[in-house]
Amino acid sequence: MARIAGVEVPNNKRVEIGLTYIFGIGRSKSLTILDTVKVDKDKKVKDLSSDDLARIRKFIDDSVMVEGDLKKSISQDIKRLMEINCYRGRRHQRGLPVRGQRTKTNARTRKGPRGSMIKKKK
Numbered sequence: 001m002a003r004i005a006g007v008e009v010p011n012n013k014r015v016e017i018g019l020t021y022i023f024g025i026g027r028s029k030s031l032t033i034l035d036t037v038k039v040d041k042d043k044k045v046k047d048l049s050s051d052d053l054a055r056i057r058k059f060i061d062d063s064v065m066v067e068g069d070l071k072k073s074i075s076q077d078i079k080r081l082m083e084i085n086c087y088r089g090r091r092h093q094r095g096l097p098v099r100g101q102r103t104k105t106n107a108r109t110r111k112g113p114r115g116s117m118i119k120k121k122k
Contacts, residue, residue, distance in 0.1 A: 002018075004022060006068075014044060019056075037052075037055040095111065
């Protein structure tokens, strides 16, 4: 397995798909990276030369924010929203949907399981 940005990329996948195993890289960014470093997107990861892997690693390290740095940046952004007490920050604090979804029904993922019903006496 090739190790890129601290993540084991599976050998039997195409490079275009293999790069998406790295947090912060999706299909479009993967294609952009491969075009920039001039690596064929249809090659399998196991067929890449060490030179190709080195170019991909160098490009990702230099110009793409991935994994730990990206997660840290996202959490700092959320903390900032909560500190300035804006609407989105308050929604994060309360554990409610942030992006305008309805909450009368359908917010179970964010709100958690329903509260228990009061037991009836027999």
